[in-house]
Amino acid sequence: xxxxxxxxxxxxxxxxxxxxxxxxxxxxxxxxxxxxxxxxxxxxxxxxxxxxxxxxxxxxxxxxxxxxxxxxxxxxxxxxxxxxxxxxxxxxxxxxxxxxxxxxxxxxxxxxxxxxxxxxxxxxxxxxxxxxxxxxxxxxxxxxxxxxxxxxxxxxxxxxxxxxxxxxxxxxxxxxxxxxxxxxxxxxxxxxxxxxxxxxxxxxxxxxxxxxxxxxxxxxxx
Amino acid sequence: xxxxxxxxxxxxxxxxxxxxxxxxxxxxxxxxxxxxxxxxxxxxxxxxxxxxxxxxxxxxxxxxxxxxxxxxxxxxxxxxxxxxxxxxxxxxxxxxxxxxxxxxxxxxxxxxxxxxxxxxxxxxxxxxxxxxxxxxxxxxxxxxxxxxxxxxxxxxxxxxxxxxxxxxxxxxxxxxxxxxxxxxxxxxxxxxxxxxxxxxxxxxxxxxxxxxxxxxxxxxxxxxxxxxxxxxxxxxxxxxxxxxxxxxxxx
Ligand code: SF4
Ligand code: FES
Numbered sequence: 001x002x003x004x005x006x007x008x009x010x011x012x013x014x015x016x017x018x019x020x021x022x023x024x025x026x027x028x029x030x031x032x033x034x035x036x037x038x039x040x041x042x043x044x045x046x047x048x049x050x051x052x053x054x055x056x057x058x059x060x061x062x063x064x065x066x067x068x069x070x071x072x073x074x075x076x077x078x079x080x081x082x083x084x085x086x087x088x089x090x091x092x093x094x095x096x097x098x099x100x101x102x103x104x105x106x107x108x109x110x111x112x113x114x115x116x117x118x119x120x121x122x123x124x125x126x127x128x129x130x131x132x133x134x135x136x137x138x139x140x141x142x143x144x145x146x147x148x149x150x151x152x153x154x155x156x157x158x159x160x161x162x163x164x165x166x167x168x169x170x171x172x173x174x175x176x177x178x179x180x181x182x183x184x185x186x187x188x189x190x191x192x193x194x195x196x197x198x199x200x201x202x203x204x205x206x207x208x209x210x211x212x213x214x215x216x217x218x219x220x221x222x
Numbered sequence: 223x224x225x226x227x228x229x230x231x232x233x234x235x236x237x238x239x240x241x242x243x244x245x246x247x248x249x250x251x252x253x254x255x256x257x258x259x260x261x262x263x264x265x266x267x268x269x270x271x272x273x274x275x276x277x278x279x280x281x282x283x284x285x286x287x288x289x290x291x292x293x294x295x296x297x298x299x300x301x302x303x304x305x306x307x308x309x310x311x312x313x314x315x316x317x318x319x320x321x322x323x324x325x326x327x328x329x330x331x332x333x334x335x336x337x338x339x340x341x342x343x344x345x346x347x348x349x350x351x352x353x354x355x356x357x358x359x360x361x362x363x364x365x366x367x368x369x370x371x372x373x374x375x376x377x378x379x380x381x382x383x384x385x386x387x388x389x390x391x392x393x394x395x396x397x398x399x400x401x402x403x404x405x406x407x408x409x410x411x412x413x414x415x416x417x418x419x420x421x422x423x424x425x426x427x428x429x430x431x432x433x434x435x436x437x438x439x440x441x442x443x444x445x446x447x448x449x450x451x452x453x454x455x456x457x458x459x460x461x462x463x464x465x466x467x468x469x470x471x472x473x
Contacts, residue, residue, distance in 0.1 A: 082439055
């Protein structure tokens, strides 16, 4: 993919745009998830809509998956290229003197989030796909809430979710603001953009952590 | 304050083909008023008196304007001070007994020629690719002030033009990206009417050359801006990105 897009600036913009798209998706995902805490019926309703609406399933979902793939394939390709740009490393490199840990370790936080996505896909997406398309189960608009809460019963899974969202926050802390700079937005709105992106980087992952912990601590008792 | 005794760990490399290594040296009685290069002169005098090969390093003006004095000191381009080149770095930034690591600027596009001397002609080739304007200098050149230019644009163009091409941005960047340098060179013309004529080709050709030279991709860590001796801002990179995107749309 990085061979297809030849210029360094074009690659930057691809990273920025796919990143912004995923940031937007995250907000949408959060909006639906938070209803599982405050209004389980709404959660069921919305989840059912997302799961059976043709536009969502066959247009938006493939676009989302493509967005994720573009972002991580390009990210890894850039990491390799950038490593090659300094073949002989410094004996002493004081990276923290001039740049934040977050900005220097996007590959680490990114790979953790990617690994998390693997688990998350297995937990929900693979389950949904086999439920609907392989097992061919009938529609059941009320199953989602319970299925979701049950997922957070095991302690290990809740811990993995929490850690992953902390790393996602670190990734967003640099990445969200960075995408504006990549697209050439560095003007009088810079400080407003910085504030908004940093608040977002904390609030959204924290919200997801809250949801995971809430369901773990409030299991459904039959 | 008494003078300092220091241990220096310096990269020694015979020529561009040989493998180099870090070598330890001791220097004593270094005054805090010396510049870093004067301290290096003291070391080299010692080496010459002992019949050894002095450490090769680049320098010229020794007053912070030529950009030659490339050294990566204790993990930072031009050492721990801000807004200075190595020749302007004072020994008072160090303490008696310190160990100082001194390496050449490292990037695939800046190959080491000898010891601390690197070949930065990749920057020249980027400049040749578009860092100029075409002016008829046949004798009746138009007065520059005849063109009205907004004060803010003139100031920003001047700020960008203060880049001395030292390469600290590349040396410091974890990706060895040259975007701050190219951003400065693109900005200095993009902000002025004189630069508009060749604007579309300029940014495309300079970025193309930058990529050809093997510099890395910018990930906006901002390290370059912190280490740049001339305070070139990340704004110049954003401007270059904008220029590049509009140029690509224009074709
Ligand atoms: S932008 Fe700054 S650090 Fe980079 S070459 Fe110019 S003066 Fe040196
Ligand atoms: S020797 Fe000219 S800038 Fe340092």
